[in-house]
Structures are given as C-alpha cells and as structure tokens.
Amino acid sequence: MIPTWAQLVYLGCAVGFILALKGLSGPRTARVGNLVGAGAAVVAVATPFFYLDLDHLPLILAAIAVGSLVGVLGAQRVQMTQMPQLVALFNGVGGGAAALVALLELEHMGSFTTDFDVVATAFTIVVGSVSFAGSVVTFAKLQELMTSRPVVPPGLPVAFVAGLLATVVLTVLVVREPAVSTGVVLAAVGLVLGVLLVLPVGGADVPIVISLLNAFTGLTVAAGGYVLGNVVLLVAGTLVGASGTFLTLLMARAMGRSVANILFGALRGGSTLGAGEASDRPVRSAGPEDVAILLGYAERVIIVPGYGLAVAQAQHTLRELVDVLLARGARVDYAIHPVAGRMPGHMNVLLAEAQVPYDQLVEMDDINGEFKQTDVVLVVGANDVVNPAAKTTPGAPIYGMPILDVDEARQVVFLKRSMRPGFAGIENELLFDPRTTLLFGDAKDSLAKVLSAVKSL
Amino acid sequence: MSDPVVWLTIFVLSVFVGIEVIAKVSSTLHTPLMSGANAIHGVILLGAVIVTGTTDSSVALVVGLVAIVLAAINMVGGFVVTDRMLTMFTRKRERP
Numbered sequence: 213m214i215p216t217w218a219q220l221v222y223l224g225c226a227v228g229f230i231l232a233l234k235g236l237s238g239p240r241t242a243r244v245g246n247l248v249g250a251g252a253a254v255v256a257v258a259t260p261f262f263y264l265d266l267d268h269l270p271l272i273l274a275a276i277a278v279g280s281l282v283g284v285l286g287a288q289r290v291q292m293t294q295m296p297q298l299v300a301l302f303n304g305v306g307g308g309a310a311a312l313v314a315l316l317e318l319e320h321m322g323s324f325t326t327d328f329d330v331v332a333t334a335f336t337i338v339v340g341s342v343s344f345a346g347s348v349v350t351f352a353k354l355q356e357l358m359t360s361r362p363v364v365p366p367g368l369p370v371a372f373v374a375g376l377l378a379t380v381v382l383t384v385l386v387v388r389e390p391a392v393s394t395g396v397v398l399a400a401v402g403l404v405l406g407v408l409l410v411l412p413v414g415g416a417d418v419p420i421v422i423s424l425l426n427a428f429t430g431l432t433v434a435a436g437g438y439v440l441g442n443v444v445l446l447v448a449g450t451l452v453g454a455s456g457t458f459l460t461l462l463m464a465r466a467m468g469r470s471v472a473n474i475l476f477g478a479l480r481g482g483s484t485l486g487a488g489e490a491s492d493r494p495v496r497s498a499g500p501e502d503v504a505i506l507l508g509y510a511e512r513v514i515i516v517p518g519y520g521l522a523v524a525q526a527q528h529t530l531r532e533l534v535d536v537l538l539a540r541g542a543r544v545d546y547a548i549h550p551v552a553g554r555m556p557g558h559m560n561v562l563l564a565e566a567q568v569p570y571d572q573l574v575e576m577d578d579i580n581g582e583f584k585q586t587d588v589v590l591v592v593g594a595n596d597v598v599n600p601a602a603k604t605t606p607g608a609p610i611y612g613m614p615i616l617d618v619d620e621a622r623q624v625v626f627l628k629r630s631m632r633p634g635f636a637g638i639e640n641e642l643l644f645d646p647r648t649t650l651l652f653g654d655a656k657d658s659l660a661k662v663l664s665a666v667k668s669l
Numbered sequence: 670m671s672d673p674v675v676w677l678t679i680f681v682l683s684v685f686v687g688i689e690v691i692a693k694v695s696s697t698l699h700t701p702l703m704s705g706a707n708a709i710h711g712v713i714l715l716g717a718v719i720v721t722g723t724t725d726s727s728v729a730l731v732v733g734l735v736a737i738v739l740a741a742i743n744m745v746g747g748f749v750v751t752d753r754m755l756t757m758f759t760r761k762r763e764r765p
Contacts (some may be wrong), residue, residue: 253714557696
C-alpha cells in the first residue's frame with residue numbers, strides 16, 4: 213500500500229508534468245516548463261526510496277547513475293543536426309524500459325489478478341516493443357545507416373496483419389495463464405511489428421513517425437502505471453500519449469500529409485516515384501563569382517536554408533554573407549519551411565545557434581507571397597521543400613506538402629553538393645529551369661568563396 | 670484506488686488535459702515540445718525501480734537493472750537535450 217503522503221507527492225508531480233507541457237508550448241515559458249518537468253520527474257523517482265524497503269539498493273543506484281551518465285553525455289555531445297535521431301533513440305529506450313517492467317510484473321501475476329490488469333500488461337509489452345524497434349529503425353534511417361527511402365519487402369501487408377492477429381491470440385493466452393514465456397513471445401512479435409511499421413515510411417515523413425512513437429511510449433507508460441497502481445505514471449504517460457498524438461496530427465497537417473497515408477501509403481505502392489539516382493540531364497552551373505554578381509546587385513534576396521547547410525556547418529558563413537548583402541543595401545530574409553532540417557522547428561534551432569537575428573527568420577506562410585517580387589533566391593542545401601512536384605505531380609511522395617514557392621522568383625541559385633535528389637528521393641524539376649543557376653560544392657566552401665567575391669565587387 | 674473506474678476517470682481526464690495544454694503551440698516549438706514530452710515518459714524509471722527493488726529472482730534483477738538504465742537514459746538525457754535546444758531559443762530572443 214502506498215502511504216498517503218507519497219500519494220500526495222505523486223499528485224504534486226502529476227500537476228508538475230501538466231505545468232511542464234503547458235510551459236513547453238509557449239516560447240517564453242518553455243525553458244522553465246522543461247525544468248519544472250525535470251524537477252517533478254526527479255521527485256517522483258525519489259519517492260519510493262522513502263516508503264518502500266527496496267532490495268538491491270546499491271545496484272539500483274548504480275544503474276540509475278550509469279543511465280543518467282549515458283543520457284547526459286549523449287545529450288551534450290550530439291550535434292544539433294543529429295538531434296532528431298537522438299530524440300528517437302531516447303524514446304525507443306523508454307519504450308523498451310516500459311516493456312521490460314511489464315514483463316517483470318507478469319511474473320507476480322496469479323489467479324488473483326483481474327483480466328483487465330493482464331490485458332494492460334500485454335498492451336505495455338507489445339506497444340513498448342513496437343516503440344523500441346520502430347525507434348531503432350527511425351534512427352537508422354535518419355543516421356543514414358540504411359536507405360531513407362521507403363522499404364517495402366514483398367508480403368509486408370500480410371506479415372503485418374499476421375503480426376496483429378498473433379498479438380491478439382497471445383494476449384488471450386496470457387490472460388488465461390499469465391506466463392512470462394508468453395510475454396517474451398509477445399515482446400518478440402512487438403519488435404517485428406515495430407520494424408514492419410517504420411520500414412515503409414519515406415525519409416521526409418520520419419519526423420512524424422518519431423512523434424507518433426513518442427505518443428505510443430506515453431500510452432505504454434500509462435498502462436504500466438495502471439498495472440503498478442501508480443497514479444503519477446498513469447497521468448504522465450496519458451499526458452504524453454494524448455499530447456503526442458495531437459502533436460503528430462499538427463505536424464502532419466503542417467506538412468500537408470495524413471498520418472494514415474504516411475504509415476500505409478507505401479504499402480499501396482506508387483509512392484516511390486523517382487529512381488533516387490543522380491540525373492545526367494543538362495543543368496546550368498556557374499562559379500562563385502557569377503553567383504556573387506547575381507547576389508551583389510539584387511535588391512531583394514531570400515535565403516532558403518536546408519539540412520545541407522547544417523551538415524556543412526555553414527550557418528556562420530551564411531550569416532556573414534547576409535550581413536554583407538544587408539550592408540550593400542539589399543533586403544534579405546530567411547524563408548523557413550516548417551519542416552526544414554529534419555523536424556518541425558529544427559532549422560530555427562540551427563540558425564539560432566549561429567546567432568541569426570530572430571526577425572530575419574520568416575515562416576513559410578508569411579513569405580510565400582513575396583517570391584514573385586524577389587530578384588534572387590539562394591537555396592542552400594535544401595531540395596524537397598522547394599520542389600514544385602509537391603504542387604504539380606500527383607503521385608509524388610511529397611505531393612500535397614506545402615512548399616516554398618521559390619519557382620516564382622526571377623532567379624534561383626542552388627548551392628548543392630551533387631545532383632543527388634533530396635531526402636524524399638525524387639528529382640526536382642526546378643533544377644533544370646532556365647532561371648536556375650547551380651553552384652556545386654560543399655556549402656561552407658561555396659559560401660566562403662561567394663562571400664569573398666561579393667566583398668571585392 | 671483499486672477500482673478500475675477510478676483509473677479510467679483519471680485516464681480520460683488526463684487525455685483532455687494533455688490535448689488542451691498544448692493546443693496553441695507554434696510550429697517553431699514542435700521539436701522541443703516533442704523532446705520534452707519524450708523526457709516526461711522517462712518517469713517509467715519509477716516503475717523500473719519499484720519492480721527491481723521488490724524482486725528476489727536473479728534473472729528478474731538483471732532485467733530490472735537493464736530497464737532502469739534504459740529509463741534513466743530516456744529521462745535524464747531527454748530533459749538535458751531539451752534544455753540545450755531551449756537555451757538557443759532564449760539567447761536568440763534576448764538579442765536586441
């Protein structure tokens with residue numbers, strides 16, 4: 213039995229989590245919100261040490277220390293460009309932990325346990341495993357350990373349905389007799405389902421899947437809280453499950469995609485347009501001096517930063533170039549696509565790191581009307597978010613995604629490493645447009661050359 | 670508190686609260702919000718500690734310790750990386 217004082221502490225922590233989420237959704241309160249959440253979590257975890265006579269105390273404390281150390285090192289060492297992967301991985305291990313806790317709970321269950329408790333335990337095991345395996349595949353896709361394009365092995369839909377049926381049958385079995393061995397099989401099926409769920413998702417949609425898996429882990433923790441009879445786990449898990457699901461829908465809407473389409477679109481086939489190979493069609497490429505002349509005499513310039521900019525660590529050089537152009541009297545803004553980078557809001561984080569003033573970052577809806585009056589658009593390491601195929605080619609994986617209307621500008625300059633297509637794996641017709649100029653090379657290198665050429669104009 | 674209906678009540682109310690508190694988030698904050706929510710479900714560490722501390726089988730002990738390590742990574746790492754993201758937003762906003 214949990215003593216009353218501990219129940220009250222748990223209630224306080226649950227309120228803390230609500231305030232944390234509330235804080236995180238506003239720009240001024242976000243940092244405080246996160247700290248409130250961290251504080252509530254630490255208090256919640258410390259509480260059982262005071263009312264339970266826990267065995268294996270030294271080992272438990274050591275395990276907490278090891279996990280915390282790994283977490284802190286990971287969080288501090290990671291490049292901002294690789295953050296989405298890290299969030300995916302953190303989410304995955306959380307799901308894995310929940311599944312393991314549920315497996316251990318299964319061991320204590322006997323005839324006195326209600327069926328509903330066992331079903332909740334089975335749910336935790338399966339969904340936790342799905343979240344773990346799915347997050348690992350997401351990580352592999354983002355880290356480019358495997359192809360980021362949709363992978364659809366033959367028979368995938370059949371295998372997926374078979375897996376779902378297997379979980380139902382196994383859940384019935386485990387309710388009739390709560391055996392740990394059945395739980396382990398459930399976990400294995402969950403792992404397979406997690407892999408099958410994420411494999412067919414194309415690279416550009418991966419952020420939405422991370423958010424969905426995050427919600428899954430939340431629900432897993434909620435179910436685990438019910439089984440353990442712990443109210444703070446129930447509330448925290450449910451909050452994350454509900455807000456995570458809602459956030460997933462918000463993100464999908466920002467990208468003009470439906471969640472069902474993202475998860476199951478590739479299964480229906482036809483969404484993997486484009487070969488993903490470098491094209492050998494003719495393009496107009498130029499040297500840094502030509503680009504410098506275009507930029508140096510333009511009155512209105514818009515910069516479209518993409519993931520390639522971040523990979524090349526060229527944010528600082530880009531800001532210098534913009535400063536020089538501003539000094540020459542041009543109007544310059546950055547056009548930020550909602551999913552520029554790898555996640556919604558990711559590009560804002562990256563440019564903030566390079567100390568680009570906030571008022572120069574303009575969101576898509578506010579800047580799209582201005583491209584018609586723009587002399588030069590400089591696209592640095594972005595591709596899919598300016599691909600007109602999203603408007604013109606039904607059947608393209610990105611069709612329907614809102615894009616920056618760069619194709620309406622008078623001149624477009626692309627800084628690109630190669631003719632390789634973007635993350636979505638499709639060709640960009642804009643590259644072959646007569647108004648488009650390409651400057652090949654590493655973004656940082658190219659920007660530095662353009663910068664010195666502009667200075668000497 | 671063992672009545673499932675009480676738990677169901679808490680669950681349903683929490684769903685509404687969870688949606689309501691983030692309903693007005695701007696797209697700029699999607700990433701930190703996701704990351705912060707991700708850290709919050711790391712509180713499963715609490716569950717991992719309880720089941721590990723109350724077991725007497727050695728297999729269960731090992732599994733429980735693994736769960737503790739994983740959950741601690743989720744919780745501690747999650748809050749730290751969210752804070753790191755948000756520091757950049759703060760610095761940016763303080764610029765004249």
